Amino acid sequence: MTYAYTLKVNGRHAPIQADPMRRLLDVLREDLGLTGAKEGCGEGECGACAVLLDGEPVCSCLVPVTQAEGRAITTVEGLAEDKDLDPLQEAFVTEGGVQCGACTPGILVTARAFLDNTRDHGRPLRRDPDRDHIREALAGNLCRCTGYEPILRSIIATPARPPEECERAAVVLPPVQPLPLADAITRLVNGATPIAGCTDLMVQGIDPGAPIVDLLTIPELSGIECGDDVIDIGAATTFTEFREHPAAGALLALDDAAAMVGGWQIQTRATIGGNIATASPAGDSLPALLALDAELVLHGPDGPRTIPYAEMHTGYRQTALRPGELIVRIRVPHPPPGTFHCFRKVGTRAAQAISKVVVAMVARPEGRRLTHVRIAAGSVADRPIRLRATEALLEGQGPGGAHPEAAGAAARAEVSPIDDVRSTREYRSWVLGRVVSWMVRSFWMSRTFRSG
Ligand SMILES: Cc1cc2nc3c(=O)[nH]c(=O)nc-3n(C[C@H](O)[C@H](O)[C@H](O)COP(=O)(O)OP(=O)(O)OC[C@H]3O[C@@H](n4cnc5c(N)ncnc54)[C@H](O)[C@@H]3O)c2cc1C
Ligand code: FES
Ligand code: FES
Numbered sequence: 001m002t003y004a005y006t007l008k009v010n011g012r013h014a015p016i017q018a019d020p021m022r023r024l025l026d027v028l029r030e031d032l033g034l035t036g037a038k039e040g041c042g043e044g045e046c047g048a049c050a051v052l053l054d055g056e057p058v059c060s061c062l063v064p065v066t067q068a069e070g071r072a073i074t075t076v077e078g079l080a081e082d083k084d085l086d087p088l089q090e091a092f093v094t095e096g097g098v099q100c101g102a103c104t105p106g107i108l109v110t111a112r113a114f115l116d117n118t119r120d121h122g123r124p125l126r127r128d129p130d131r132d133h134i135r136e137a138l139a140g141n142l143c144r145c146t147g148y149e150p151i152l153r154s155i156i157a158t159p160a161r162p163p164e165e166c167e168r169a170a171v172v173l174p175p176v177q178p179l180p181l182a183d184a185i186t187r188l189v190n191g192a193t194p195i196a197g198c199t200d201l202m203v204q205g206i207d208p209g210a211p212i213v214d215l216l217t218i219p220e221l222s223g224i225e226c227g228d229d230v231i232d233i234g235a236a237t238t239f240t241e242f243r244e245h246p247a248a249g250a251l252l253a254l255d256d257a258a259a260m261v262g263g264w265q266i267q268t269r270a271t272i273g274g275n276i277a278t279a280s281p282a283g284d285s286l287p288a289l290l291a292l293d294a295e296l297v298l299h300g301p302d303g304p305r306t307i308p309y310a311e312m313h314t315g316y317r318q319t320a321l322r323p324g325e326l327i328v329r330i331r332v333p334h335p336p337p338g339t340f341h342c343f344r345k346v347g348t349r350a351a352q353a354i355s356k357v358v359v360a361m362v363a364r365p366e367g368r369r370l371t372h373v374r375i376a377a378g379s380v381a382d383r384p385i386r387l388r389a390t391e392a393l394l395e396g397q398g399p400g401g402a403h404p405e406a407a408g409a410a411a412r413a414e415v416s417p418i419d420d421v422r423s424t425r426e427y428r429s430w431v432l433g434r435v436v437s438w439m440v441r442s443f444w445m446s447r448t449f450r451s452g
Contacts, residue, residue: 001209005069009034010078019208020066024058025049027065028075036076036105040142043203044266045352047141050106051075055117056240056268057110059140062202063269064195067216070176076105079112088112088158096146097154103143110141110264111155131156139351140263179217181299181328187213189301189324196236197269199262200278220299220328221273226250231334235273235327239285240264242272251332253360256343257288263352273327279317279383282355286313286384288343290376291360294332300325313383339364339372340446342439346431348422355379356423357431361439368398370443375436380415380428389414390436399444408437 007014009032016031028034028051037060040048044059051060052074079086088111091097098104114137134155135148143151188194192211195201206212215221221236224245231247239258242248248255261267261275261284275285276296294309301324309330312320321327335341342361347353358378364371373391378384390410394402417428 003066005065007032007065007068007073008071009073010075011072016065018065020212021064021202021206021208021210023061023202024051024063024065024068024073025060027068028060028073034075034077038102038105040102044140044199044262045142046103047106047110047138047263047265048103050110050141050265052109052113053268055113057106057113057140057265058269059199059265062199064198064202066212067195067198067214074109074112076108079108086112087161088115088155091154091157092151095154095157096150099146103141103146107138107141107143107151110138111151111158114138114264115155115158115160136259136351137264140265177217178219179214181218181220181326184213184215184218184326185299185301185324187211188326194277194326196271196274196277197238199266199270200274215271215273215326218326221326227334229334231332233272233330233332235276235330236271237273239267239270239272243267250334251288251292252341253288253291253343253362254285254332256341257284257345257358257360260284260343260345260351260355266352272330276312276327276330277319277321279313279319281316281381281383282358282379283384284345284355284358284378287358287360287376287378289330289332290384290386291362291374292332292335293362293374294330296327297329297331298322298325299328304328306331310386316382318383335362336364340443342442344435344439346435354422357428357435359432359435359439361436361443363394363443365443370394370397370402375411375439377411377415377432380417380432385415387411387414387436394440402440404437404440404444407440408433408435411436 002017002019005016014032016027018027025037028037037051038048040046042061044062049059049061050057053071131152134152192213194213194215196215215236222234224247225232226247239261243258261270272285275283289309295306296309297306300322314320340363345355345358347355356379361375363373373394375387375390390407393410394407412429412433415429417425419425
């Protein structure tokens with residue numbers, strides 16, 4: 001069934017008729033004739049289809065058109081004014097940043113968003129134009145012929161625009177048409193599929209005619225509240241929203257995990273609730289939430305209930321969610337000052353990789369002792385797990401009492417990973433041991449401990 005939508009593309013209104021789950025990429029290319037965004041992988045991996053939604057880069061192959069209505073869409077065609085190239089495009093020409101052009105439209109819009117990002121939320125800007133920041137911003141854009149050096153040079157050579165020209169929209173937009181939570185639950189009970197950032201759902205595929213409930217339009221699932229005791233995160237919070245919120249400074253293990261979820265185009269769309277509900281044993285935020293002693297507020301036909309996060313994952317890609325139930329909020333105890341956080345993901349490459357092993361550790365120094373030790377790991381079992389025997393070995397120990405290598409051996413002893421196409425069980429358990437040893441060593445060497 002199709003609906004009428006009015007999209008705002010490159011400052012102009014574009015009325016279209018489409019199925020709600022039709023890909024924004026197809027609407028742009030086939031219905032609106034804007035062929036700048038390209039289809040490469042169709043799975044969010046290459047960035048060739050990147051466009052901006054309210055100034056943030058997204059993979060248009062993963063955005064259903066229903067979630068693009070009411071947002072400002074910028075494609076590469078919208079960068080140049082009439083025949084005047086954007087200074088970024090000029091720099092790509094003069095510095096040799098463009099050759100075949102398959103990747104160039106996606107890189108240009110992502111780089112434009114990077115250069116225009118003036119938000120700081122009281123924290124240091126992450127995307128000022130140095131090489132590391134540019135590399136991080138472009139981690140989701142692949143180029144296979146020019147090479148990255150001329151691309152980096154082109155971006156560095158682009159003059160900054162004054163903030164008023166950046167035309168950035170606010171980060172958290174009011175939902176287009178707020179959907180009451182109770183109505184959403186009724187629709188779910190009647191068989192609708194919940195959709196959030198769609199970074200998993202669009203890859204798995206969803207029946208075009210299937211009824212959906214857009215979780216991004218439910219007010220109860222959005223926003224982050226930072227209390228003295230608890231940090232309360234809406235399940236529809238994207239990883240980018242979280243990273244740019246002051247709460248990220250208090251939950252460093254989760255902040256580091258958020259930074260590792262795909263590239264920038266994935267982080268602007270992927271929600272924390274979606275990461276939990278997908279329940280992949282390799283999900284990056286899951287060990288961090290376990291180590292942070294999070295709890296989940298769920299809401300279903302029988303009303304709300306709260307469960308410890310440790311009870312959420314019940315098997316391979318299985319959760320404690322009951323039919324018609326949603327993850328509404330993620331509540332994390334506010335860690336006291338001096339808490340040690342550590343997160344490490346090991347994959348085949350630095351960005352856009354599925355973890356082979358992912359570990360989070362949270363602990364506190366008390367005098368010369370290690371206390372409140374929480375270590376959680378992913379990709380080493382059918383679900384993310386706490387390493388409770390390793391925690392027990394370390395709890396209350398001083399620097400002479402718990403050797404990092406012993407902690408690593410304990411971690412190895414309490415998991416039974418399985419072989420799969422990505423790694424052998426021996427590799428996973430060896431890496432887990434190395435990472436846990438490194439984390440414990442990092443704790444003893446950290447300022448947290450030495451000043452604790
Ligand atoms: C290119 C690419 C790279 C990726 N890299 C990583 C990575 O590095 N690390 C990682 O962990 N993941 C990665 N992912 C997976 C994905 O981005 C995350 O799992 C993401 O957090 C899913 O969130 P979403 O909002 O997009 O969920 P959606 O795709 O919208 O939904 C996923 C599932 O969760 C359900 N759901 C969503 N929200 C809720 C809720 N609040 N309550 C109940 N059910 C809900 C949906 O019905 C659906 O079944 C990657 C994906 C892609 C395409
Ligand atoms: S086509 Fe590759 S990310 Fe969309
Ligand atoms: S210029 Fe050819 S893939 Fe990037």
